[in-house]
Amino acid sequence: SLCLFAPRAQFSIFSCGFCGPFVRRQRRIVTASRSTKDRGRHGFISFLQHDALADHRQSVMKILMLAPQPFFEPRGTPFSVLGRLKALSVLGHQVELLTYHLGRDVAIPNVIIHRTPCIKFIKAVKVGPGLTKLFLDILLFAKAIHLLTKNRYDLLHTHEEAAFFGVVLAKLFGIKHLYEMHSSLPQQLSNFRFTRFRPVIRVFEWLESGAIN
Numbered sequence: 001s002l003c004l005f006a007p008r009a010q011f012s013i014f015s016c017g018f019c020g021p022f023v024r025r026q027r028r029i030v031t032a033s034r035s036t037k038d039r040g041r042h043g044f045i046s047f048l049q050h051d052a053l054a055d056h057r058q059s060v061m062k063i064l065m066l067a068p069q070p071f072f073e074p075r076g077t078p079f080s081v082l083g084r085l086k087a088l089s090v091l092g093h094q095v096e097l098l099t100y101h102l103g104r105d106v107a108i109p110n111v112i113i114h115r116t117p118c119i120k121f122i123k124a125v126k127v128g129p130g131l132t133k134l135f136l137d138i139l140l141f142a143k144a145i146h147l148l149t150k151n152r153y154d155l156l157h158t159h160e161e162a163a164f165f166g167v168v169l170a171k172l173f174g175i176k177h178l179y180e181m182h183s184s185l186p187q188q189l190s191n192f193r194f195t196r197f198r199p200v201i202r203v204f205e206w207l208e209s210g211a212i213n
Contacts, residue, residue, distance in 0.1 A: 060092050060094065061154040062094045063096070063153060063155045064095075064096050064148065064155070065081070065085070065096070065158075066099075066140060066144055066156070066159065067159045068099070068136065069159070070099070070102035070125050071099040071100065071106075071113070072103050072105075076182075077160060080180075080182065081097070081159060086108060088110070088111075089111055092110065093110065096111075096147065098114045098140060098143055099114075100116055101119060101136075102123075116136060117143075119139075128188055137161060137162070144165070145169070148175070154176065155177075156178070159180050160182055161185055164207045164211060166211070184208065
């Protein structure tokens with residue numbers, strides 16, 4: 001698994017994915033210029049445009065993103081997820097977002113939104129850890145297995161506690177895993193006064209360590 005904490009690093013990982021094709025493209029331009037001396041100016045430009053398009057297509061990824069939040073709602077992590085989706089869309093990647101049944105759909109090119117089954121008596125999810133999130137995360141995990149079994153993805157991109165089962169899914173399905181760490185989940189247990197029971201916190205510390213390393 002690869003863990004990213006800083007928002008800028010998250011963008012750079014996908015930007016850098018295009019550096020390799022860009023370097024290769026420069027090498028091909030030099031080679032092409034030697035073999036196309038007799039070609040017209042427009043023919044050479046067309047050749048380069050076709051070459052660049054081929055490199056871009058090779059770099060496009062199909063990504064399954066797991067976001068254990070109500071999406072979209074105007075609050076912390078959903079704003080971050082929205083920014084990631086827009087950036088990936090601009091770069092041409094195909095993203096399938098799996099999130100809770102709560103929140104409003106946002107139309108973004110190259111992005112498909114999947115949701116967990118609608119639980120009518122759950123109408124809101126508070127910020128921070130809670131039993132409601134734990135229940136919805138189980139549904140999220142089950143739906144993720146269904147999607148991974150049904151479709152082929154190049155990358156599993158997880159947010160927050162979805163990284164815990166993201167590690168398992170990545171190994172099970174042989175897929176690369178990118179964990180976006182928004183904050184320390186063991187610290188959230190204390191900060192939001194969910195629990196101060198040390199054994200529970202230690203379990204979360206162990207899970208977080210496994211996701212990072």
